[in-house]
Amino acid sequence: MNDKTLSKRLQLVAHYLPQHANFVDVGSDHAYLPSYVCSQDLQARAIAGEINEGPYLSAKQHVAAFGLTDQIEVIQGDGLSVIEGRLVDQVVIAGMGGTLIRSILQQGATKLFHVSRIIAQPNVDAPEVRQWFYQNNYQLVAEEIIKEDGHIYEILVADKGDPTTPYDENQLERQLFFGPYLLQEKTEIFIEKWKAEKNKRERIVTQMHQAKMINYEKINMFLNEIKIIEEVLVRDEQSTR
Numbered sequence: 001m002n003d004k005t006l007s008k009r010l011q012l013v014a015h016y017l018p019q020h021a022n023f024v025d026v027g028s029d030h031a032y033l034p035s036y037v038c039s040q041d042l043q044a045r046a047i048a049g050e051i052n053e054g055p056y057l058s059a060k061q062h063v064a065a066f067g068l069t070d071q072i073e074v075i076q077g078d079g080l081s082v083i084e085g086r087l088v089d090q091v092v093i094a095g096m097g098g099t100l101i102r103s104i105l106q107q108g109a110t111k112l113f114h115v116s117r118i119i120a121q122p123n124v125d126a127p128e129v130r131q132w133f134y135q136n137n138y139q140l141v142a143e144e145i146i147k148e149d150g151h152i153y154e155i156l157v158a159d160k161g162d163p164t165t166p167y168d169e170n171q172l173e174r175q176l177f178f179g180p181y182l183l184q185e186k187t188e189i190f191i192e193k194w195k196a197e198k199n200k201r202e203r204i205v206t207q208m209h210q211a212k213m214i215n216y217e218k219i220n221m222f223l224n225e226i227k228i229i230e231e232v233l234v235r236d237e238q239s240t241r
Contacts, residue, residue, distance in 0.1 A: 023090035031059035049082030080108025098125030
């Protein structure tokens, strides 16, 4: 397998796996990521975990077609249950919502004893994943934000360690929301994402005000988020003048 067979998003995830990785890819779909990594590194070992029958069978076929059955074990199961009785050093969970990723990590927390690195790629709700890392002794060591096929993705990399390291206690809420590294870099894609997120929240608030039963608590939550997004965007505009 070469670079062309893997999305830019998953190539970036693969970049954060060490040489000779021994990892599990949760929700592996067709096992594209393990196949890519193991075909590039003959010492790498992977478990491709998939709960759904169709993708599980596709993953098995895909691994066999590339002659990687000695390096990749394809297991049908839910979340981190696929590593039961096995030792892995890295966990990859990519291509699902942050709330679901957090739930998978929480439910499988007892299986993470030997896991030194977690690479998460939430499609939405990245703060949920950062918060889980922060509360469970995983230190956020890198963040990426990329745009591919019209979608913006965040990739979060955390190693076992002091979870407070990348954060400023006075800015904790804001840094968990935006990402401490992403907030520092403020790339064009980051600005594009948060302008769209601000607009989305404004539309939601307008719609909620038109409801028969108005949920003021939720409206205030969105208004607070709009306020902190505006502060970050205004600061960016001022710094580019």
